[in-house]
Amino acid sequence: LEGTKQIDTTRPKQKHLDRDTVYTPSLTHTLSLMPNRIRKRTNAPPTPATPFHRRAHHAGSWYDSSPSKLNQQLSEFLEAADAERDTTGAGGSDGGSSSVRSSPMGTPRGIIAPHAGYSYSGPAAAYAYLALQDALSASYTTDATENENDNDNDNTSPPTQTQIRTIVVLHPSHHVHLDGCDISSAAAIETPLGNILVDDRLRRTLLSTGEFGSMPRSVDEEEHSGEMQYPYIAKLLSDRLESSPAIQILPIMVGSTSTHRETHFGTLLAPILARSEIFTVISSDFCHWGSRFGFHPQGVFADKEIFKYIEGMDRLGMDRIQMQQPGAFAEYLKETNNTI
Numbered sequence: 001l002e003g004t005k006q007i008d009t010t011r012p013k014q015k016h017l018d019r020d021t022v023y024t025p026s027l028t029h030t031l032s033l034m035p036n037r038i039r040k041r042t043n044a045p046p047t048p049a050t051p052f053h054r055r056a057h058h059a060g061s062w063y064d065s066s067p068s069k070l071n072q073q074l075s076e077f078l079e080a081a082d083a084e085r086d087t088t089g090a091g092g093s094d095g096g097s098s099s100v101r102s103s104p105m106g107t108p109r110g111i112i113a114p115h116a117g118y119s120y121s122g123p124a125a126a127y128a129y130l131a132l133q134d135a136l137s138a139s140y141t142t143d144a145t146e147n148e149n150d151n152d153n154d155n156t157s158p159p160t161q162t163q164i165r166t167i168v169v170l171h172p173s174h175h176v177h178l179d180g181c182d183i184s185s186a187a188a189i190e191t192p193l194g195n196i197l198v199d200d201r202l203r204r205t206l207l208s209t210g211e212f213g214s215m216p217r218s219v220d221e222e223e224h225s226g227e228m229q230y231p232y233i234a235k236l237l238s239d240r241l242e243s244s245p246a247i248q249i250l251p252i253m254v255g256s257t258s259t260h261r262e263t264h265f266g267t268l269l270a271p272i273l274a275r276s277e278i279f280t281v282i283s284s285d286f287c288h289w290g291s292r293f294g295f296h297p298q299g300v301f302a303d304k305e306i307f308k309y310i311e312g313m314d315r316l317g318m319d320r321i322q323m324q325q326p327g328a329f330a331e332y333l334k335e336t337n338n339t340i
Contacts, residue, residue: 050185051185051186051187052185052186052187052217053186053187053188053189053190053195054184054186054188054189054190054217054220054221055190055221056190056191056192056227056230056231057221057222057224057227058224058227058228059191059192061117062117062118062224062227062228063117063118063122063228063231064118064192065192066192067192067193070192070193070231070235071193071235073118073122074122074126074231074232074235075235077122077123077125077126078126078129078130078133080123080126081123081126081127081130082130085127085130107134107135107138108131108132108134108135108279109135109278109279109280110273110279110280110281110282111128111129111131111132111280111281111282112128112282112283112284112321113125113128113129113229113232113281113282113283113284114128114228114283114284114285114286115171115224115225115226115228115229115283115284115285116228116285117228118228121228121285125228125232126232129232129236132167132232132233132236132279132281133236133239135164135279136164136236136237136240136247139163139164163245163276163277164247164277164278164279165199165245165247165248165277165278166199166202166247166248166249166250166277166278166279167233167247167248167249167250167278167279167280167281168202168249168250168252168272168273168278168279168280168281169226169229169230169233169249169250169251169252169280169281169283170252170254170280170281170282170283171223171225171226171229171251171252171253171254171282171283171284172225172253172254172255172283172284173219173223173225173253173254173255173256174223174224174225175219175222175223176219177255177256178213178253178254178255178256179255179256179257179261180211180212180213180255180257180261180265181211181212181213181252181253181254181255181265182212182213182214182215182219182252182253182255183203183206183207183212183213183214183215183250183251183252183253184198184203184214184215184220184226184250184251184252184253185214185215185216185217185220186198186217186220186251187200189230189234189249189251191230191231191234192231193231193234193235193238194234194237194238195234196230196233196234196237196247196248196249197246197248197249198248198249198250198251199248199249199250202250202272203250205272206252206268206272209268211264211265211268212252215251215253219253220251220253223253225283225284226251226253226283228283229281229283230249233249233281259326259327259330262326262330263326263327266326284340285340286310286314286317286338286340287310287313287314287338287339287340288339289306289310289339293339295337295338295339313336313338314338314340316332316336317329317332317333317336317338317340320332
């Protein structure tokens, strides 16, 4: 974390980046900015929206719109993170991008990745996406083995634990207040590095519960927190074996909900995300420090340098997340007022 979220005194020369670049924790402040854009959740299943291709709305501002330049940039980010991982001893392979990393916890099942402009968060996000790279490596290695078995035995084997079929992206809302969860209505997600098909079957399964809404196209395309994940995902999917089965995506916007509602949606999503063919990407920046966000050092880390204070507090938040206990992270936010 050291150096990845240091305080900057200048803003990038990128349109959009000076507006709503990060999640504002104050619901009152959020509502004051968008009084006519509050979305409420009903229990009735929403009317299916007309399918569309979600455009890469922030390409050319938050990240490069040139396919070749963007691909090169992400490759460099991933290679740098991979080299450091080898240096520190994490993993345990020869460093090749197609090799499967060993881990005491097994094949990765999900990541938390930042969503600021790539000039800020791109290098840090690469460390997270190495885990998806590892999971995909394990997935298409298994697929290739199964294809060989299928040819030999003329039968079809059921999916194994490492075969990824869908990447679920959970991301926050910066422009509308949402008291539940909305699912993208897009048929495909466009990126400069190629389009990713949306898992319509899984979407219909979730919508049939009557608990999830559908994102309007304008809301979907304006929201950057999901979009900042898509180029990395498209990049890693394009690097897979051509014979590997197509992997789809399902973006879900998570609103500002009470702890009770969090538990409710967690109960609905847990059996889905626990499926062996699902990989989960959680889009979230961590601490946002400064007067712009109404947050300044306080508490036990207040006597440290700013970045050390932020690191110490964020690591406490990570510890709470890893507890996997409902409510633990919510209590942490109450205790620290951290702007994650």
